[in-house]
Amino acid sequence: MKRSFKFRLRPTVKQVQALSACLANHRELYNAALQERREAWRRSAVTVSYGMQSKQLKDIRRVRDDHARWSFSSQQATLRRLNLAMEAFFRRVKAGQTPGYPRYKGERWFDTVVWPSDRDGCRWDSTPDAGHIRLYLQGIGHIRVHAHRCIAGRVKTISVKREGDAWYVILACDEVPTNVLPPTGRVTGIDLGVSEFAALADGTLIRNPAWWRQTEERLTKAARRHSLRYPPGCTRSKRKVRSSQNLAKIHRGNARKRLDFHHKLALNLVRENDILVHEALNIAGMVRAPRPKPNPDRPGEFLANRAAAKAALNKRILDAGWAQFLTILTAKAENAGRLTVVVNARNSSRTCYQCGQVDAASRAGITFRCTTCGHEDHADVNAARNLLRAGLVLIQAE
Ligand SMILES: [Zn+2]
Structure with a gap:
């Protein structure tokens, strides 16, 4: 490999x-x-x-x-x-x-x-x-x-x-030799989330590390300060260069920490499970920036929707993180002789694991409460269980 x-x-x-x-x-x-x-x-x-x-x-x-x-x-x-x-x-x-x-x-x-x-x-x-x-x-x-x-x-x-x-x-x-691990007899489904980093089918929640928010906030603050001091089009000065270098440094530091977290988590999951099921990411939708809304008062101009832009940016950061994590997970699994299964995540968060009913109303924040049978679970864990089941069905069908 x-x-x-x-x-x-x-x-x-x-x-x-x-x-x-x-x-x-x-x-x-x-x-x-x-x-x-x-x-x-x-x-x-x-x-x-x-x-x-x-x-x-x-x-x-x-x-x-x-x-x-x-x-x-x-x-x-x-x-x-x-x-x-x-x-x-x-x-x-x-x-x-x-x-x-x-x-x-x-x-x-x-x-x-x-x-x-x-x-x-x-x-x-x-x-x-x-x-x-x-x-x-x-x-x-x-x-x-x-x-x-x-x-x-x-x-x-x-x-x-x-x-x-x-x-x-x-x-x-x-020609890197693989390092096949002995089977453990365990399987899992992984649902990547926003509030928690991931949820596993056995009910485990993997939280975003505590430093996560701090480092992201530090970056956001530095970025805001930089763009206020040096708006687009302002002359390139020594100070401006230094400021943007500093910003890039913070960014690289964050990226390194995230990479380390992804590696360690992937290693643990691959050690513990023979089969790992996760959702397919929509790569094409990830890189596309949201379409700006036209300004109704001034035709031809667009609304500067800061909140939407910020949410979109956060989403893209998250997406990029997930893609990196799944790439690492897949590589480690291949190296260890484990099987990864990719399933379509459509409806996995709206479907009741117990009775199979699909209803968006079943999901209320972080809890999943089925509107049909009353089954209750953490929303992401419910999704992870659905993913695992779909993945196992997929393997048997082959
Ligand atoms: Zn149900």
Whole structure:
């Protein structure tokens, strides 16, 4: 199976300069290649292909020493990334949608360089006798890695990512051996909720950690302060940059804590259960922003509905969290030889587990009280039990 590992890099000051230059050159390449495609299309409706651009790379490297010092393969990978973005764009145009044309990448929007295969302009664990792990990158040197764990499998691709002022390496590994756990004879249904993080079919409630709300509030406050001080369109000053960097730092801290929580919870659930049933998330509906309401007094303008916008944002944060948790759960289950079952969650919170009656009125806040048979339960636990039953039916049908 496949798996990826992420480690913090500990570059020297000189290596940081080289890493920044490497990123800047790859970004320049991306933007130049994008410009070429745009202009060729605008002037004569000619499509420039990846193959053509890859061929030009040799000429670029001949005349530009600053580009020639980096790995040829990582530059090709950057061109392929643009190619993917273009293909996705044309696919959506064909499907009748109106996507935005791929954009030029500003400094803050280009943070990753990919080396498509180990030992091609890069090398994982380049100095095995040094006592600690180093990553070799062509043009940059041997960078120390804070390897807090052992990796497994064979390293396929190596990516280097900048997050704020920190640098990370991400190893995508293949042929990672699975670690099958002995069966426990237990099964569970998981309902992801808003008031609690999740409810299990056996009645367990998994609460959002206590720090959750605090960290989110801290982020909201910092974001509000930032947008009040530096409204859109105000000049980019040193203070503004520092303020937005600070905001991003808080955001990354929160994301790290959430990731850790998701990993630990998923590990426990996978250890304890042979079969895990959860609902299917509506990914397409998740990323779509709510449609703004037109202003009845001023035609052509829209109401600034702050409460709705905030609720929508909170919803998107929640959705993103759930998607991340389920991705981790699925990967851990696969690694442990456990079965995950995805069921359609339609009506699972409105259906009575006892008698099967579907009635939205049965649900009153956090309690479920069946309007037909009087069955009472925690609303999310009732839903989790419905999910589990649906999942078990699904397995038997196969
Ligand atoms: Zn009932």
